[in-house]
Amino acid sequence: xxxxxxxxxxxxxxxxxxxxxxxxxxxxxxxxxxxxxxxxxxxxxxxxxxxxxxxxxxxxxxxxxxxxxxxxxxxxxxxxxxxxxxxxxxxxxxxxxxxxxxxxxxxxxxxx
Amino acid sequence: xxxxxxxxxxxxxxxxxxxxxxxxxxxxxxxxxxxxxxxxxxxxxxxxxxxxxxxxxxxxxxxxxxxxxxxxxxxxxxxxxxxxxxxxxxxxxxxxxxxxxxxxxxxxxxxx
Numbered sequence: 001x002x003x004x005x006x007x008x009x010x011x012x013x014x015x016x017x018x019x020x021x022x023x024x025x026x027x028x029x030x031x032x033x034x035x036x037x038x039x040x041x042x043x044x045x046x047x048x049x050x051x052x053x054x055x056x057x058x059x060x061x062x063x064x065x066x067x068x069x070x071x072x073x074x075x076x077x078x079x080x081x082x083x084x085x086x087x088x089x090x091x092x093x094x095x096x097x098x099x100x101x102x103x104x105x106x107x108x109x110x111x112x
Numbered sequence: 113x114x115x116x117x118x119x120x121x122x123x124x125x126x127x128x129x130x131x132x133x134x135x136x137x138x139x140x141x142x143x144x145x146x147x148x149x150x151x152x153x154x155x156x157x158x159x160x161x162x163x164x165x166x167x168x169x170x171x172x173x174x175x176x177x178x179x180x181x182x183x184x185x186x187x188x189x190x191x192x193x194x195x196x197x198x199x200x201x202x203x204x205x206x207x208x209x210x211x212x213x214x215x216x217x218x219x220x221x222x223x224x
Contacts, residue, residue: 004154032210043116043215044202051210089155093210099170100213102147104154 002026004092006103013080014111020076021106023090027071034091034100035064035075044089047075080110115139116216118203124222131190133219135203143206144186145213146170146178148199155202161186162209193223 005024013019025033032051038044048057053068061078077084087107091100119134137144143162147155147170157170159178167178175197179187186205190197200220204213 034212036215041217043217046212046214049212091155099157099160100155101157102155104152 002092002094002101004090004101004103006088006090006106008106009104010107010109012109012111015080015082017080017110018076018078019080019108020074021088021108023073023075023092023103025071025073025090025092025101027069029094030068030071031093031095033066033068033073034093035073036089036091037086038089038105039086047088077108080108082110082112084108085110116203116205116214118201118216118219120219121217122220122222124224125190125193126224127192127194129190129193129223131193131221131223133188133190133201133203133221135186135188135205135216136184137186137203137205137214138184139205139207139214140183141205141207141214142183143208143213144180145204145206146176146186146188147202147204148172149202149218150199158188193221195223197221198223 035047036044050066055066064075087105089105091102116137145160146158161167161180177189202218203216206213
């Protein structure tokens with residue numbers, strides 16, 4: 001079973017703060033790295049899928065980078081808002097297929 | 113918009129009961145997945161299917177079976193529910209290998 005690690009486990013920030021989380025994954029047999037946002041009582045929602053080393057993706061105030069050689073991805077949130085409060089999951093897939101291995105997530109709480 | 117629906121949001125069953133969790137997607141996706149989510153463990157893959165009547169074991173298939181008789185529907189079956197199957201169950205679908213998975217809202221199952 002592949003090991004995908006996320007840090008920190010949880011984070012409390014003030015509204016307006018910028019923050020970032022880390023996802024570490026095996027650097028061999030890389031196919032894709034996914035980021036999801038999971039708000040309480042809702043479905044996990046896809047943020048990004050990244051496949052190439054050096055990829056950078058952006059969606060509003062949220063952006064992500066990918067380093068496949070060293071096996072990590074960063075998710076950044078600029079100017080956090082209370083509506084950003086959620087658990088952020090990363091998931092890794094190998095070249096062999098579509099199975100995703102998920103990390104345990106980073107739980108973000110943004111105080112107004 | 114892709115829609116993945118699950119038959120129940122909350123379910124309470126007794127030990128030994130047969131339990132059916134239903135999942136339906138409306139976007140003609142090839143692949144469907146069942147996960148369970150437990151605190152501190154992240155999403156773990158139970159079973160997946162890449163075509164009608166096809167199924168593959170995930171990382172934790174013991175105690176579960178699945179059925180995919182139609183492309184849009186993927187059922188998870190607990191033949192004889194046990195207390196250690198108390199969990200949040202999430203269904204997902206994706207168009208093809210390596211693409212974003214779209215999740216349902218989850219079913220929180222309590223086995224007494």
